[in-house]
Amino acid sequence: MIWCPRCDQGWVTRARVPQESETFLLCYECDTVWADREQDAHPPFLILEEYLARFGLDGLWSNIEILERKPGV
Template sequence: MICPRCEQDEIKKIKIKEIDKYFFLCPECDATWFSIDEVGVTPFVDFETYMEESGFLVSWDNLENL
């Protein structure tokens, strides 16, 4: 699915390595959703904002593509 925000990249299913939590992320614009059904329907959350507010290090090294 193409990102509805930037329309420049595919939405990827991503997992935070430290915990068993996944989300859906556009690698181009960092728009983040927590369910594939929310993509383009509910407002996105900025990836960096989500990681910082959740207490995680903002780093691609902490993420795994699923």
């Protein structure tokens, strides 16, 4: 797990929408979402709410499955 390059305040974890096989990267602090690739502080990235809207879902953490836990948890 890496420290978020966008907000510099949270860990980036791997997650997915339970009904989908594609994974994505998500910051625990600022809810930035990246495609499952290298993270960057500059676009292209989305906010969790925008990403989940693609699946017709509300931007809630309860609509995703976390695949990695942040350090110390």
